[in-house]
Amino acid sequence: MGGWKPVSPFEEQLHAAVTAGEPARGLALLRDADFALPVTEAAAAGREQPVWATMDSGGRTWVAAFTSVEAMRAITGFATYRVSSLVELASVWPNPHWGLAVNPGLPIGFPLESGTLARLAVPTMAQDLVLDPASGLPVVQKLLGPADLHALLGDGENRVSGYCHHALDVAHIATPTLLARALGQPEMVTPDGSVNILRWRAAGPALYRTPYGALDEEGMAAVAGWVVEEPPFVGLGLVPSQVIREYKVDGVLLTHGAQIVELTVEGAEMRRAVHDGDTGRWFLVQRRPREGTA
Template sequence: MGEWQPANVFEERLGEALAVGDLVFCLGLLRHAEFVLPITTAAAAGHEPVVWPIEADDERTWLMVYTSIEAMRAGTGGAFQHGRVASLPELAAAWPDLRWGLAINPGLPVHFFLEPGAVARLAVPSLVQDREVEPESGVAIVQKLLRPRDVHAYLADGEFRVSGYCHHALDVAHIATPTVLADALGQSAEEMVTEEGSVVILRWYAVGPDLYRTPYGGVDEETMTAVAGWVIEEPPFIGMGLVPNVGQLIREYKVDGVELPYGAEIYELTIEGVERRRAMYDGDLGRWRVVHDAPVGVPDGRHGSESS
């Protein structure tokens, strides 16, 4: 390998931070970076499948990525000339093995080796971390699909708590088709879609972000431990804080009996792609109020009028 020089300002800043031992700043830079994964010339031409570029040592297997195409060519001694670009969340969504780590710029002076738990937390920070980094972003809005048979528990029985998995509403704001939404969340359309072709969405402000735990974990004790996680679930659970769908980047959270805040809402997303608010939770009275809204276009929890 010849002498390597940073190819861009990002690599210059990364090298400067590493030189003075500022690993926190380095990780902050890496969190929002795009990486190049080496692929063969044949794979680039479509003549063979693209495979994950890995190297192994006595400690573990490492997924190899570089911070630029120039860094990749220098770090591999020219063995790879082509690459595909991916962000850290995109890598996490398709992570092939929870026991693998991430080798950034192997073979170069400016390099990092991240354990799988560090990869998960960099790629998918918790709600608490999101708020610390961007305090002006306000309280996150989360939501959860309700099975048609579960709606009765809220509207008729007055249920005001929620358990299980919910997801960041912002990450699915672009999806306006009930079956596509269910599929994006890795949920069964047969179970979630009503006879009319709609889905029912429970949406609320995530007050108390520490109650919304990012589900780092695995499908068994070994993979849970590998990512320093806390939860074990059946496949297709991926354990990196995202819903089990390689084609989507949707953050999910696990809650246990969280009390819904005042103003929580139940929406119907129709087969025509129209959202209608159906009910709002009145925390002062401890009951749901049925509402009759015109269609809404922005799921921000502030539209419509109510009737008792």
């Protein structure tokens, strides 16, 4: 677009990456960016629900997003907008067949397929460690139902399958009902209002697979994924409508020190059992609850 100029150091870096023919550097810059998404004045004022600003190109539908308000106004003429990060977009992505058009019509434009969006916004556990080696292996957790508790404590099970999530992403949620609701598992709240949590430090990052996929085979192929699930599955590596990283595991061995924790209705955590990796046994813990995390 004639006359366009970057309005920030970020856009200058993005423009330099495009000019130098280094798309990988440009994508790396976009990973942590905030985007302006055009909305109507009524939506900005809260009088109506915001809708996705889409455009059709090459027989595809693209969601338009911009790296500055000035860039958005130069192309769309919209004066009002909402702000979203890449990971927030991924958590509510509307259609696996749609792409994300970053700065369409500008020299710093990047068309991102939904699979590229997913992998930029939600890297795998192994990639997270490469991006931030100092972070170390993460702690993960999953909610437990009565059958799960029996398998672990009654039958002595020391392997786990299914979905788990990154504990750091829910550390701010201090009540059982809110935690279960955020994870889309309200049925996990016990009759007395608590939830039981299995928590352990992950080992072998490749065993914790980020669930890229969709609701059907065609959608799964659109995101270059590997898993098909029932609604409300989004398939871009996050718990639906939440910025909570999730992983799919198949019979992974629990690490030494794994815990079963009860989060009570008062927001207190009570350690109920600890796993001994040397003996493969669970040991019950009797202790008084204390406020905060264990």
